[in-house]
Amino acid sequence: MSLKNRLDLAAEPVFLMDGSAFIYRGFFANRNMQRSDGFPTNALVVVTRVLMRILREERPQYFLFVKDGRGKNFRHDIFPLYKANRDATPDDLIRQMEPIERMVTALGMNLEISDGCEADDCIASLAARLSKERPVIIVSGDKDLKQCLGPNVFMWDPAFKEEKLLSAAQFTEESGLTPAQWPDVQALVGDTSDNIPGVPGIGPKTAAKIFEICPSLEDIRDHFVLLPPKLQDKLRSHLDEMFTWRKLTTLSLDVCTGLELGDLLVRPIDAESCVALAEEFELHALRREMASLERMQLSGQPADAKEAPKTHAQNGSRRAEASVPLNEGNEGSESARGVSTASAQQGASAQPPRGAGAQMSLLDVAEEKVAPQVGTAADLSDCRGLDVALVWPRGTGAAPHAAVADGEDICWTGGVDDLCRWAADARCIVTPDIKSLLSVAPCWRELLQKKSPDFFMDLGLAAYLINPEESDYGWPRLAVHWGGPLRADGPGPAQLALRMAAVLESRMQQDGLLELYKKLELPLTPVLSDMEGRGIAIDAGAFETFLTDVQSQLDRLTAEVYAVAGKEFNIRSAQQLGDVLFSTLELPSPRKTKGGQASTSQETLEKLAGRHPVVDSILQFRKLEKMRSTYLDPLPRLMDKQGRVHTTFNQKATATGRLSSSNPNLQNIPVRGELGKRMRSCFIAGPDLALVSADYSQVELRVLAHMSQDEALLEAFRKGEDIHARTAALVYDLPSEEVSADQRRNAKTINFGLIYGMGAQKLAQELKITTNEAKEFIARYFSRLTGLKEFYESVEATAKRQGFVTTLGGRRRLLPDIHSANGQAYALARRQAINTVIQGSAADVIKLAMLAVAGDAQLRDSKARLLLQVHDELLLEVPQAAAQRAGERVAELMGAVMPGNEPLSVPLVVDWGVGDNWGSAH
Template sequence: MSLKERLGLTTEPLYLMDGSAFIFRAFYAMQSMQRSDGFPTNALFIVTRILLKFLKDEHPTYFGFILDGKGKNFRHDIYPEYKANRSATPEPLVQQLEPVTRAVRTLGLHLAISENCEADDCIASLAARYKKERPVIIIGADKDLKQCLDDNVFLWDPGVKQEKLTTVADFREETGLDPAQWPDFQAVIGDSSDNIPGVPGIGPKTAAKIFTEHGSLEAIRDHFPSLAPAVQKKFAEHLDTMFTYRRLTTLATSECANLTLDHFRVSPVDAEKTALFLREFELRTLMKDISALGPLLAPSGHMASTTNDPSDGPTTLTTGSPKPVSAQMSLFDSPGSAAPAAAPLKQTEPAGTQRSLKITAVDDISSLPDCAGRRVALVAVGDVLHRAECTTLPPLLGMAAPSPDRSVSFADSAGLPASENQQARNGSTTQTGDAEPCALHLHLAGDTCEYRYTGSLTALAGYMTKAEYIVTPDVKALLTTRTGWRAVAESRWFDLGLAAYLLDPEDRDYSWRRLSARADELDLPAENPARLALAIAGDFERRLQGGDLTDLMRNLEIPLIRVLADMEEVGIHINRAAFAEFLNEVQRELDRLTRTIHEAAGGPFNIRSAQQLGDLLFNRLGLKPKGKTKGGQISTSQAVLEKLEGEHPVIDLILEYRKLEKLRSTYLEPMPKMADEQGRIHTTFNQLATATGRLSSSNPNLQNIPVRGKFGPRMRACFTARAGCKLVSADYSQIELRVLAHCSQDPTLLEAFRNDEDIHSRTASVLFDVPAQDVTPDQRRNAKTINFGLVYGMGPQKLAQELKISLNEAKAFIERYFARLQRLKAFYEQVEADARENGSVTTLIGRRRHVPDIQSGNNQLQSQARRQAINTVIQGSAADIIKIAMLRTAQDAQLKSLKARLVLQVHDELLLEVPAENAQAAAERLADIMSGVRPGGKPLDVPLKVDYGIGSGWHEAH
């Protein structure tokens, strides 16, 4: 149902779109989308897609796409600092402005550029002018536009996951204000994105309360004595400036007078011209949306052919490269620039191939065409094919479209029982009638058919060694079948899931199920999964190259897959007797604690029940609640109990109980059951799990094994070397702080690390103005907390909680920290500035993370984005360093000669299992490799210090 129908409108509305805002949002919503020649197309793609969908759904008669004009406007005359905090518009966004304007006009829509005002002023003026004769629907999300709302003016934002439609009634219900009060309200609370200060100390809640009693700034000024004393104090020095701020927040209503209704009449869409435009910028996925426009198409228009496979490469047109941005148009005063001409890619499919490829069933490897020097896609498909030779593939390889006669869904191996996960890992064959052996779809670039292979995986692996390039959703899933796939050279693999992760590390889902959903976008049939995989790979290759991510994938992440697969296969040995003994001790202590807790509580209750625990603490004992769950219930979480420490003896007992219970249920009881017959546990290393690039571990999670404290050494003592061997542990010393010193070039940190000083004592010495030898334990602890806390984006509230000090003390402590280590402050500010300008940040070797919320008007989201930016630069670079070290360790000839095997990686630590007589030599070599890592080909400006140890158990080695 169209928006017009939903609103019950009987007159054709005038649609006014805040074009500048949508271009900006589109640019930051999806990074690294580029044409094959590197020309950015992310904003162009999203804006064009939004417009095509809008035309299809709404069939508008009147529409205007309004853009900000170039240069300063009247607000800068009123307040020179207006928007002074805005950084320059990123060049990749500037490059797309001219193509966006072409897209708007190509679709038969009117584009208007405001002069001496902003797009919002033009929209407000047009809405005020035409709302008496017809409905006006403003398409945008800028909060300033809310003042335009009226009985016949609506605000609609289709650009979010869930559209938002706001009527004047909705606005009044949400805010308790009238639209006419909105500029006054905004003037008081300020607007950080526009650099409008507002009245300090007055937030939205306080302002809303004030405006329910005093409806305008004039009323606040005239009734100033009636305000609460605390409010008076905040307003006292701003009774004049708040009126200036209101002039900034009030939209003009008399601009764009030259625009008449006829200007906004929508013209029919020239389908052929639009198709040529989409081909020029390689936006083929939008081709199908043109034909969906139906009656909006020009009578003489006809669709250009869309039957070409998207993996063909671009069609070179004579239209030339995009023109420079018009001097009359700009987004926040950035200069225009020209784009390079397109260069066609190597073709991977013959032009004009049929939409669906014939699927040929093959069960003998000799029936497949020669793949030597060719690109091949390989995708697992679920099907029941009872063949004794076929080895079951781990479910992580993913799922393409199942055969028509059977719907099959593969579970992620992370959700499998340990026995099934282990069976998949060891490559067990399935020969019974109830089993589900593998079926694979193959597509060779250039072939006119796709092959459905049901033969031996071992034979297929040998066949594939001759291929130039092998595209598959999950390389590691093939390697762990132990059917010969490790013979395939690393340079020949292209992992679709890994590529998707590098392009968008926030997505979290890189399964074939998710990737294959792009079939419609690429205009390919899902029944040809391998051909689809090849097309997706072509798109990913272009985007990786455009985002400078190709080297990261080729030289680090792809080779690392084999290392992780080998580590998973080797596993780590455990001492079952040590596990059993420790479990018995913990269970006895849990039983004792249970009795003691019941006595302290005045009677028995279920300690594991949140409801019964809450009843005890907050009803029977009368303690004050410290938080609620998302559902609104009183919380008994770990964080809440820690805040209640000392308020009743039962709290400390329950906290101790929970520590032991977690130890029992997470480690001591389940882990021995996961070990194989040789007493080895095989975890799964997840390469695509974290946005910073860190590896994670699951089934079981061995990266969460306690290290320190009362139980850490005892827990690690349960992990041992096999008979005749030793464990060698080597870990980086304070690697994140060393990366911080290198990136920030702070002299205090650089000197401390170069002189091998205690970094926390040195920092405390600077913070508290005392010689390093006189630093107290508390001062060192405080310095350590803030040193590591700032790396993880800790704010004053968290610091106050950690140091058990007041919020004001924490703020003062942070201010003093940055005042004394000024290069650190400059570094943090530079990271934020880069994030604002580029919409992303990178690690030392170029790993990229997008932080679109850095531009958000929501302070909470903006703060989170700032933390993410810092985390990625520092922690992400540290993660890259340990990955490089892993790769070099696995490939090192000397360690291989010493028969050392890499068995575990835990954050900044690597663990080897090595014959006892070779342990010392292996430890020294491992430390040498790790300390010699040069991220990006350059050494850090501080030494990478590595500590190592040797022992029969993990506790002795670390």
């Protein structure tokens, strides 16, 4: 029975859903729910289920999903520490926000994102206004919203084990309070989740006793003597503060004024978007329910609910567009629509136009076309000379789909070796991720070795090169971003992949990326896979001893800090540490966080270094604690049975082309200082083996010299001079031998800083000078190094003219904000342009070096194996007898690399060493 009938409501109710509360509840309810490639889906699934239950059981005519916006709101102005104790929003939750918003609108429901206020304020304002003309049901279990209850306002929580339905009368009966008293109660009790202190010693029961005598804060203040002495003692010193706390607990009633009842009308389900979302995030169990909902809507949806909603952007909130095509605004998808290949054109031309009366129906597509199951090689189509696609739409643990060109999908249920032998006869194997394919079974690696990397087509890698700004190149996302125009006749996943391959290859050809793909990135994939499989050995005993020593130092530092503070506290807590530093010890607080509390960031503490001994102790504590928590404690637990740790190299993670490392990240292992040296010494060679470390010397500056053709830089590198001393000599008008250590350090800062787009303000911070002095320093720098100035200007001009920049190896990065009228966005785009040209070209260099080392016959014969790539360094494991010879060969190969098939104008110098551990080899 619907709520309308259960509550005996005379009119259709308005449903106002506290979306943020359900998003957080769904996220923390099941942290393990994820897509087959690891993308988290827990919040998305839970919110979707709640929304579909509401649509199915309530058939709402009016519905609004309200979600918190970003940034501060008016409560931070009242109390800067409001919610300051909350942890940062988990990345896995942030990643789901956009899909959730898409799902809300795809289901025909309205979305409001509150800015300058909270979702609760928007709900309270709408409830107060709309309840004058019809019933309002607040979909939430949040205690803060209880103050909204009234004669025509109810609260309903459908996601509890047992649903909760609350009216104003029930609230009063249960609590002895009226909804209007609730903000006063919360002001006294406080709220730890929102960092509202409240009055110490007063909990809900004590507050109830107080309000039996004095029913409001004003009564407490004006009739204080009526309260028992014990309660007076608790309240006496907080009579002013409690009114401040009430301002925080009282919901605003004057926001979201731009929303009218008609804007909350529920629309028909957008079937196309629902299908795309279900495929992208593998919501297979929900797809039939969506079709059922659409069928129900078509049979009983009120006519006026089909009006297109308006959009709003006023008074504290913004209204999300009601129905945005999933691919609109996405660079990759727009590009796919523009490629002229036969398969793409055929798919696009067969797709009906979307518009009034042409919406696709879930009833037609809710049931996926079931691919026939095939389990024996004899039943597979002949694929000799044809392209074959292999897709694992349910993840690599499930059955793959296979298809040959112009054929239909089959679902392979047989052995992986049989499938591999069949596919070996193909012209090319198309798959979303070669590195994942190689992990499925050894036979794929053997097949790649017999053929060559270009026997495979990696869809994700191609999409990455075309647009490296995306964060997800897994099959579900590829199918949505690139598959839209190719779905006209309902191809299966594998057949869709074949069509997608044609589009992506054509687009790479068009953008000049095909050589980069075929000669560098594609051959690198199996090299990375081999490196991941090998791992690197670690010395468990050395880790344990190191951990014991670090823990001992942490205990000593903790005791020192407690002694100075005069009390024990959580040194890891920013708030508690700030209280000690800036309240107890009265150190100057340079700045405050967005939450309003004093900053205890690394930058802040470094500025305070030397002002008090405790600051130096805390800085040392943080350095050691990071070492303990990031490396010493977790890494030994990640060892396999052979005592080796295996990382994952991410080939599609950065816009500049640099590789990254994760699970664990071995590219951030400390290198400098005593701790860094000892940390690296814990990584060891296997029995009878040695480690060879080969590291490019200042490769980014050498790339800069080559690309800028600045005479001073070219001469310095060709003569083997100290580049930073040479730069300092030019900037300060001194002979090189008279350059001081500080002057060299300043030159080094600007040399490297300009590569990363450092401006005057950042340089001033680094050199501890004024911004004007930093501007003068930069001006002097460019006046002496005129080639650099011309180069940076040419990069900016090229970016403006083309809309992108290109590296030496042909890698490109799109820069949509290079023409932005927003100064901040433009400045960022300019920094990205320079950074990409230099860092991206350096990435091309190190990747070419990896290919040269991995493919060298001499190193292969000596059984040298590439283990790690860390920034500009390669680490190999080699039999001890061959280590010296291997080091010489690696340095020779790395020095001969030619990005863009041309040698650099300056030599590529490689520093190398051999040792039984990483520390001694580096």
